[in-house]
Amino acid sequence: MAAPDGPLVVGVDSSTQSTKALVVDAATGTVVARGQAPHVVSPEGDSDPGQWWQALGEALDQCGPVVREAAAVSVAGQQHGLVTLDGEGRPVRNALLWNDTRSAPQRERLIEELGGAQWWARRAGSVPPTSFTVTKWAWLREHEPQAAAATRAVRLPHDYLTGRLTGQEVSGGTTDRGDASGTGWWSTESEAYDPEILGHVGLDPELLPRVVPAGEPAGTVRSGLPLPEGILVAGGTGDNMAGALGLGLLPGRPVLSLGTSGTVYAVAGRRPADDSGVVAGFADAGRNWLPLACTLNCTVAVDRFAALLGLDREAVEAGGEAVVLPFLDGERTPDLPYASGLLTGLRHDTTGGQVLQAAYDGAVFALLEALDRVLDADADPAEPILLIGGGARGVAWRETVRRLSGRPVVVPRAQELVALGAAAQAAGLLLGRDASAVAREWNTAEGPAYEAVDRDEAALRRLSTALDDAGALLSRP
Numbered sequence: 001m002a003a004p005d006g007p008l009v010v011g012v013d014s015s016t017q018s019t020k021a022l023v024v025d026a027a028t029g030t031v032v033a034r035g036q037a038p039h040v041v042s043p044e045g046d047s048d049p050g051q052w053w054q055a056l057g058e059a060l061d062q063c064g065p066v067v068r069e070a071a072a073v074s075v076a077g078q079q080h081g082l083v084t085l086d087g088e089g090r091p092v093r094n095a096l097l098w099n100d101t102r103s104a105p106q107r108e109r110l111i112e113e114l115g116g117a118q119w120w121a122r123r124a125g126s127v128p129p130t131s132f133t134v135t136k137w138a139w140l141r142e143h144e145p146q147a148a149a150a151t152r153a154v155r156l157p158h159d160y161l162t163g164r165l166t167g168q169e170v171s172g173g174t175t176d177r178g179d180a181s182g183t184g185w186w187s188t189e190s191e192a193y194d195p196e197i198l199g200h201v202g203l204d205p206e207l208l209p210r211v212v213p214a215g216e217p218a219g220t221v222r223s224g225l226p227l228p229e230g231i232l233v234a235g236g237t238g239d240n241m242a243g244a245l246g247l248g249l250l251p252g253r254p255v256l257s258l259g260t261s262g263t264v265y266a267v268a269g270r271r272p273a274d275d276s277g278v279v280a281g282f283a284d285a286g287r288n289w290l291p292l293a294c295t296l297n298c299t300v301a302v303d304r305f306a307a308l309l310g311l312d313r314e315a316v317e318a319g320g321e322a323v324v325l326p327f328l329d330g331e332r333t334p335d336l337p338y339a340s341g342l343l344t345g346l347r348h349d350t351t352g353g354q355v356l357q358a359a360y361d362g363a364v365f366a367l368l369e370a371l372d373r374v375l376d377a378d379a380d381p382a383e384p385i386l387l388i389g390g391g392a393r394g395v396a397w398r399e400t401v402r403r404l405s406g407r408p409v410v411v412p413r414a415q416e417l418v419a420l421g422a423a424a425q426a427a428g429l430l431l432g433r434d435a436s437a438v439a440r441e442w443n444t445a446e447g448p449a450y451e452a453v454d455r456d457e458a459a460l461r462r463l464s465t466a467l468d469d470a471g472a473l474l475s476r477p
């Protein structure tokens, strides 16, 4: 390994399927070492926070001895998960994750009881979907009151890991404004925890972490870990906010992320408040905003179709009129938490490859439908989509996005943009600089560009019609 130009920092991405760690040269953004370890999600949609911590340790170990030279670290994590800790910092139960739709009835009641969609959009920036932490807390109180009563600290996944790094699991625990904005109990209007919402769901604000402002540390690394004791720990953030940081994203540039979740987002200077509920009005990890739409069924759902058909994920075929609404986990965009997957338009000559292509189309369609709401009305329609996440490595994903969007697409060469964003946050803290500006100097958004092609209007029409016609079937609890 050539000597790094600057100090080394560690960026962590603890997402749904795995934890990834990168050791990065803060001066150039060069990735010096990397590690990754998987997580298990239970069939109910729970995950043991202890295994995220274990996976983080394994990922750091895989980075090798260079990790002991790091000068700062930051953790980005899957958003919204409800982590409940006892007084010793041990999980009271498994975490309820963002893609678990069990809290759909509580969510419906919450929206109604607290003034409806417009009230929520104005106050919290979002009409909470079942993903949001507030709906999960309401579910826990109703279904497992003993677990709720035993809880002494409520954390998000990235808060939990940050707390274990600093040793402040319960008292002194921290979060950041980006991830806090996905709880439903942090007001984007006042930029503070909302006493009325917390009171309504019976959550004591004392159980919540302190919101660390951008550019300030959460603490320092405690002793006994693979990282050097005493190095700076940045505030961390949600994985999508870290993706935006990792790209050094400027307002108006659309990002489409293809991972367990599909997300489409852009940085905005103005606070979003979409009362249709399609766009979540998140804060970003700095001082801006991050309007975002998210689907529950993306790469994992399409891989499931490939497995069912016995095909490689790239074995798509054009043609035919099959339509797949791949809502295997219920869906958030469109708002159909009770839905299951739907396949229609089959003929004797439909091939497996065409059905697989239809699954890609169904997954991408929902995200593109939301894109116009995410972007400002005056956004340039010729601005390329930045395609990131594990799916961005796949040709079938990329070509589906091109064909259904009619936009140019850029696939950044840098991989693991969420972990890179966390690394940029750590570097920004260490160097006293804006994290997004640091990532821009790393040129993380550069990569092969693919021209716009004509939009496949016929496929989009078929999908839209199937969605309208299947309304009753997809809405039934």
Ligand SMILES: Nc1ncnc2c1ncn2[C@@H]1O[C@H](COP(=O)(O)OP(=O)(O)O)[C@@H](O)[C@H]1O
Pocket (backbone or CB within 6 Å): 015, 016, 017, 018, 258, 259, 260, 261, 299, 300, 303, 313, 389, 390, 391, 392, 393, 394, 395, 397
């Ligand atoms: N070469 C590839 N082609 C297409 N898809 C891929 C490829 N490699 C990984 N993936 C997809 O990426 C997904 C994981 O993406 P990732 O962004 O790491 O997910 P998450 O952050 O949600 O854990 C897997 O579900 C897999 O389907």
Ligand SMILES: O=C(CO)[C@@H](O)[C@H](O)COP(=O)(O)O
Pocket (backbone or CB within 6 Å): 015, 016, 017, 077, 078, 079, 080, 098, 131, 182, 238, 239, 240, 259, 260, 261, 262, 263, 280, 294
């Ligand atoms: O719920 C959302 C965004 O609102 C998801 O994007 C989660 O943050 C999970 O992310 P991945 O594990 O798919 O990266």
